[in-house]
Amino acid sequence: MNRTWLVGASEGIGRSLAIGLASKGYKLALSARQTDRLSNLESQLGPEHLAVPADVRDQTTLQQAWQKIIDEWSGVDVIIYNAGYYRPAAADNFNLEDAEAMIDVNLTGALRVLSLAIPAMIKQKRGKIVLIGSIAGYRGLPSAIGYGASKAGIIHLAENLRCDLSPYGIHIQLINPGFVKTRLTDLNTFSMPFLMSPEDAAESIMRSMEKNKFESRFPWLFANAVKLMRYLPSSIYFALIKRQKKLP
Numbered sequence: 001m002n003r004t005w006l007v008g009a010s011e012g013i014g015r016s017l018a019i020g021l022a023s024k025g026y027k028l029a030l031s032a033r034q035t036d037r038l039s040n041l042e043s044q045l046g047p048e049h050l051a052v053p054a055d056v057r058d059q060t061t062l063q064q065a066w067q068k069i070i071d072e073w074s075g076v077d078v079i080i081y082n083a084g085y086y087r088p089a090a091a092d093n094f095n096l097e098d099a100e101a102m103i104d105v106n107l108t109g110a111l112r113v114l115s116l117a118i119p120a121m122i123k124q125k126r127g128k129i130v131l132i133g134s135i136a137g138y139r140g141l142p143s144a145i146g147y148g149a150s151k152a153g154i155i156h157l158a159e160n161l162r163c164d165l166s167p168y169g170i171h172i173q174l175i176n177p178g179f180v181k182t183r184l185t186d187l188n189t190f191s192m193p194f195l196m197s198p199e200d201a202a203e204s205i206m207r208s209m210e211k212n213k214f215e216s217r218f219p220w221l222f223a224n225a226v227k228l229m230r231y232l233p234s235s236i237y238f239a240l241i242k243r244q245k246k247l248p
């Protein structure tokens, strides 16, 4: 069974993923805040799918969405946490509101969703949890206050979940994309190597889901190069960043 709660389904990668998964026979419960976009997507995909609007910063709306899923399907087999918020944010121009929003949507929101669904998955002794992280979570990058920490948190959370939930037959997948052209990256003023379309990103995510590996990243060359940076000594890593930023 492929009853799937896709959180962050209205735009960008999530919307393309919804279309791709529906064509592969997944039954989707679609969450995000924009109810009109969710309803349009639900009608486009067909009557077996559900629009369950929710704000991941508001547990009450998530509880209502979860209750609707339980009432309709009695449970889920897959959860995909894709909701995300990003604003370029440097520490020398600190914007606390943006930094808090990034942590709250990208990381704390995942905890809120999981707090609802994990007990049910434990009871049914199976399930899959897919967390959409980012290669920005591998190491500290410039102008990534809030976002980088939220995605490093997601990477860590995926490892915590894997430790705790594998005895219950619950499979965890962490998928870290590189740059994808969406309304979020449209805010970037720097050049983004290997920029992908949301449709190609969704294809890569679906391929990763089929492979069932714990961690995947894409696009292959760029994402692996960024991951390798994790193993560089800090002195070399920060020297490279300094050269890139042309700092004094």
Ligand SMILES: NC(=O)c1ccc[n+]([C@@H]2O[C@H](COP(=O)([O-])OP(=O)(O)OC[C@H]3O[C@@H](n4cnc5c(N)ncnc54)[C@H](OP(=O)(O)O)[C@@H]3O)[C@@H](O)[C@H]2O)c1
Binding pocket: 007, 008, 009, 010, 011, 012, 013, 014, 015, 031, 032, 033, 034, 035, 054, 055, 056, 057, 081, 082, 083, 084, 085, 086, 105, 106, 132, 133, 134, 135, 176, 177, 178, 179, 180, 181, 182, 183, 184, 185
């Ligand atoms: N684009 C990239 O280059 C890139 C790279 C690596 C990782 N990612 C990650 O991929 C995921 C999708 O990003 P995207 O680029 O596709 O962004 P996007 O086009 O802005 O889509 C983000 C999705 O999250 C939902 N969302 C945002 N805030 C929410 C909230 N408070 N409650 C519920 N849903 C919320 C949005 O729906 P509503 O606005 O309707 O609520 C939307 O469906 C994010 O986790 C992002 O960090 C993106």
